[in-house]
Amino acid sequence: MRRLIALAVTAAVLFPRAGLPAVSASKGPDTEVAQSVADLTPNSAFRLGMPIEDLEAVFAQHFSDWDRANRMAKLNRRNDLRLPGPANAKYLHRIEISKFDEERGILRSYSLLLTSPLSGSRLYQVGYAVKAFRPTSDTLGSFKMVSADLFRMWGAHHDLLSTTQRPSLIFYFDRAGKVIDDGATRCRMSFFDQINLDLKSPAAVTNVLATLEGTGCVGSKTLNFRLAGDGNTIVESGFYNIDFEGNARDMLKRVGFGQP
Template identity: 30%
Template sequence: MPRAILPAFVLFFLLSVMSAGSEPEKPSGTPPAQQPIERLLPSPVLRVGMPRQELEEVIRSSYPNWERSEKKRVLNNRKDMSLSPEARSAYLQTISIYREDKEQNLILRYRFALTSPLTESYVYSIVYRVEANTSNLISIDDWANGLHSRWGDEHGGTRSDAKARATYFFDAEWRVVENAGNKCAPIYPAFYRLDEKTIGEVAAVSSLLDATGCTFSRDSILKIKEGAVVQSTFYTVDFRLQVNDVLKRVAFGLQ
């Protein structure tokens, strides 16, 4: 597949927090186990599209000793609108869990973004961060080869002495999108502050997803210090879940 590099200003939007249920994630071409990249990927028991209740059960059973924090968001976040009191109420939008692994000298963090109760609270974004206190997390070659063995050439990316990044896009069946670097690029500026936009603007973003077929993304970002990878952040996002939710949120409680 030709490699298409996304413009830097477009990739910026991937890091913005984007605000039912999609089909369960379908892994594609799972490579042999125990590759170095695996320690930087989220657990397979955690997936976008899982309902909040299932997420809570997984956290209780698999991460019982991790510290937890939460953030809420206003149900209808549009500005300068006449809204009902219900529309101004807050819902649980983000669950974060954290653990310091002293044996491996690692700090591990998960952040899960949820749709609102209007679409039954599904996970639409998972961010997994691994930070090393004393050691190199992975070599750049192992990182690049590990990602390539799963999903081929990245659709966008950067390489520098301080940072490495690779981005992939997938359709609704978790198939890699052809020519996604160009096709999916308009999604990111369209998603910026999405829940403050009008109903028509959000509907246009929904149509954009239909036209491009870009439903999911994965984004791996490494922080490099003095030649060593000291931090890895891996993003998994379900664009369709987010848009479906925001369409209901921006219309809810209008007066």
């Protein structure tokens, strides 16, 4: 589970399941994603909860000429007990794709995390990073414009992890794909409960699931930025759409798999 948080942390300082909006969740159902934000968000074909078969179809249709790397993980990573051989079997956990736009000097990359085969190998996190090698205000836009558009879409951010040139904005969402108004106070632990979830006991993961169900904070969208020296021009961005609940349900199966 460290990989889930590490993705967000790496690009900064430091969701909803299938059928819910993948990118355009908002405070109101008719609110569209502002263009300045849309340029920094993933392709809408990547839907949280989609099975690996549908994901492969998206690759074939839209990303066949992108570089690709597959990353594996053990079904059960717990180190507090001895596990039989099948529990140590590896599965496809992460798919990374990237492409460099030479004309614009922009590198685009995705990091897509899957649940285990125990839960049908479904997408539970979409990470999308964009890096400009010749940044101007017209390349990836300005932080002031993007943050203003985010406010119009989703209201005030719930958490801010920030330095002057590396701001990171976090928004929490419910099962309907709507922003949780009091997410700043209600949902913070939902984010941090995900850390090292794959090393915890089934009882601990069950408690995390109970918290998610009780608060309704089942997902988050995080935008991380690296800014130029002017503190406004975006040099690099990272967008992370995470399904806490889908991941935790799979994790409960993984941490108990092969347990005596």
